[in-house]
Amino acid sequence: MAAAVATPTGLLKLPPSYAPPPSPSPHLPGTSYGRRSRRRPGLCRRGAPLLAVAAGEVSYTEPEEALLEALVGVQGRGRAVAPRQLQEVESAVQTLEALEGVPDPTSSDLIEGSWKLIFTTRPGTASPIQRTFVGVDSFRVFQEVYLRTDDPRVVNVVKFSETVGELAVQAEATIKDGKRILFRFDRAAFAFKFLPFKVPYPVPFRLLGDEAKGWLDTTYLSRSGNIRISRGNKGTTFVLQKSADPRQMLLSAISAGTGVKEAIDDLTLSKKGVVVDMNTLAGEWQLLWASQSESGGGSWSSVASAGLKDFQTINEDGQLKNLVNPFPGVSLSARGNICKTGNNNNTFSVSMNEGVIQVGGIQFPLETGGEFVMEILYIDNKIRISSLNQYKLVHLRIVNKT
Structure with a gap:
């Protein structure tokens, strides 16, 4: 009978006799970082309900929060999104568009400045720049709007990294009415950190004629000036944000593979009065990041590209x-029990006791074992951050209570 150690992270430590080829996915050892728990699994007690979760200091209305909630976990700013989640996003967008945001947004100072793109639809008519750069999670995409200057402009900026540089695509802008901005792309260039000059983007805008022209309607601008929804002449919908949600910042950091620990600290510090119980934890979770894998370059994108996904129910x-x-x-599957160790903290005892390896239609039993202590550092309807010893884990909730 094969033996393995199952960890509460959802990964198994395989026996020496089972040696699959290496994978670029995050590897979490079994008991090397779990503290032994002396509490028996049968002594589980229910804790208090979830009192409050703060996703950041920026104030949002309930419909705005619904949109941000629907967007958590969307990859590539809309490049990869499940049909059900896409429906939630579209419904939240339509709800906000039906509400009264800032009237005549193009006349408001709130539209000015730099906006971070957090979601866009991707129809077949999308521009080459949108198809090439927008769907890459490790890039940051911004739209800068400057309408109250001698040279009104809309500038789309793709930031590759702090060490590589950026691409800026500029357009002359004209206000047509309270919602619509007319624009014409006229220049673009790469600004690389390692070059003392800019490299022109190889698109002859002057020769494109009407193809370089377009319009952008702002269909919703929040009264706080933090959320903007716009629709373009090619049928594309854009959702942009000025003050980023800490959860989106965390997911972006995981995709980029840098700054994850700092983003975790920012998010965990934002929680207020959170008390976690089994009702809060119940659901299906996907492992996105583990601190042990950071030094090895592991990220959500590398795990997905390798086809290795870790789930916990x-x-x-x-x-x-x-x-x-x-x-x-x-x-590989492992089963066990989890229970809270007290009513006044967010610490849980995890005990793994059985497992199975399935290859095709054949199953092989695994002797699993191990008791661990898991502390919940942050949790809401979409994100869970937990700690096992000195290591931190980030999970995304994909299904609620089971």
């Missing part, structure tokens, strides 16, 4: 299941 009754699909046709 927690039931309200304390049953826990970890499922890993390291290779096509191969799955």
Whole structure:
């Protein structure tokens, strides 16, 4: 009988006899960072309900919060999104557009400045720049709007990294009415950190004629000036934000593979009065990041590209299941129990006790074991940050209570 150690992160430590080829995915060892728990799993007690979760200091209306909530976990600013989540985003966008935001947004000073793109639809008519750069999570995309100057402009900026540089695509801008901005692209250039000069973007805008022209309607501008929804002449919808949600900043950092620990600190410091119980934890979770993998370059994008996704299912009754699909046709699962260790903290005892390796239609039993202590540092409807010893884990909730 094969033996393995299952960890509460959802990954299994395989026995020496099972040696699959290496993978670029994050690797979490079994018991090397779990503290032994002396509390028996059968002594689980329910804690107090979730009192409050703060996603940041910026104030949003309930419909705005619904949009931001729907966008958490969307990859590539809309490049990869499940149909159900896309419906939630579209519904939230339509709700805000039907409400009264800032009237005549093009006449408001709130539209001025730099906006970070957090979501866009991607129709077949999208521009080459949009198709090439916008869907890359590791790039940051901004739109700068300057309408009250001698040279009104809309500038689309793609920041590759702090060490590489950026691409800026500029357009002359004219206000047509309270919602619409007319624009004509006229110049673009790469600004690389390692070159003392700019490199022109190879598009002859002057020769494109009407193809270089377009319009942008602002269909919603929040009264706080933090959220803007715009629709372009090619049928594209854009959702932009000035003050980024700490959760989106964390997911962006995970995708880029840098600054994750700092983003975690910012998010965990924003929580207020959070008390976690089994009702809060219940659901299906996907592991996005583990601190142990940071030095090895592991990120959400590298895990997805390798086809290795780690899932964890927690039931309200304390049953826990970890499922890993390291290779096509191969799955590893481990089952155990999780319970709270007290009513006044967010610490849980995890005990793993059985497991299975499935190759095709054949199953092989695994002897799993291990007891751990897990502390919840932050949790809301979409994100969970936990700590095992000195290591931190980030999970994304993909299904609510099971």
